[in-house]
Amino acid sequence: MLEKNWVKNDGKRQEYYSNMRQESERLSRLIENVLDFSRIQRGRKKYNFQLGDINACLGGIVDMLSPYAAQHGFTLVKDFAARESVPFDRDAVMQIAINLIDNAVKYARGAEDRTITIRTLPQGRYVLIEVEDHGPGVPHNQRQKIFEEFYRIGEESRRETTGTGLGLALVKKFAQAHRGFVEIATAKPSGAIFRVALQKAL
Ligand SMILES: Nc1ncnc2c1ncn2[C@@H]1O[C@H](COP(=O)(O)OP(=O)(O)OP(=O)(O)O)[C@@H](O)[C@H]1O
Ligand SMILES: [Mg+2]
Numbered sequence: 001m002l003e004k005n006w007v008k009n010d011g012k013r014q015e016y017y018s019n020m021r022q023e024s025e026r027l028s029r030l031i032e033n034v035l036d037f038s039r040i041q042r043g044r045k046k047y048n049f050q051l052g053d054i055n056a057c058l059g060g061i062v063d064m065l066s067p068y069a070a071q072h073g074f075t076l077v078k079d080f081a082a083r084e085s086v087p088f089d090r091d092a093v094m095q096i097a098i099n100l101i102d103n104a105v106k107y108a109r110g111a112e113d114r115t116i117t118i119r120t121l122p123q124g125r126y127v128l129i130e131v132e133d134h135g136p137g138v139p140h141n142q143r144q145k146i147f148e149e150f151y152r153i154g155e156e157s158r159r160e161t162t163g164t165g166l167g168l169a170l171v172k173k174f175a176q177a178h179r180g181f182v183e184i185a186t187a188k189p190s191g192a193i194f195r196v197a198l199q200k201a202l
Helices: 010-041 054-071 090-107 167-177
Strands: 049-052 075-080 086-089 115-123 126-132 181-186 192-199
Touching: 010 054, 010 090, 010 167, 049 054, 054 075, 054 086, 054 090, 054 115, 054 126, 086 090, 086 192, 090 115, 090 126, 090 167, 090 192, 167 181, 167 192
Parallel strands: 075 115
Antiparallel strands: 049 086, 115 126, 126 192, 181 192
């Protein structure tokens, strides 16, 4: 349609292009997840841990995803309080942030408060990365299961969001590769906080 110039209305054309771009970005994210997942399964995933500034790495991702979030009415807020350099695998931390922000945009869509806060903070021997939304949050009885591969909350036929159920399984593996962990907390007044802990000394 676009190739043959059948869409005369500028607004419509823009909308189609934007949908196509979003769809191709979604597919690239899916492919990245599937490839990493299969590497991990085969024991072939290689990490490249380097001492660096985690805030700078996350800041780049937040800037990259801000237009995508804005299209869905969300504002991404940076609150970076970690001060020390930590050893981390850049690609893994990027994937962690992309998956958590993508989830917040996807599952908090009906929320009144559409800010998503991306935080870093020191805690003992860990540096924490947090992604907080004000959507429905995650019920306590689902807080383990959603980290299983291919698990998604609810029935397939009634779901309004698309996904594979791999994002959080990968986030957990990547956190563990940094000798850390991932957990869920409840945001105030409501919503989900996904907290990823990375060890300061590997
Ligand atoms: N921020 C959130 N708020 C509420 N529920 C969430 C949130 N993040 C994840 N979930 C729930 O956890 C499930 C698993 O998330 P996960 O990221 O692993 O898979 P997905 O988003 O369904 O698919 P994929 O990430 O592979 O595209 C989701 O289907 C959703 O039900
Ligand atoms: Mg996801």
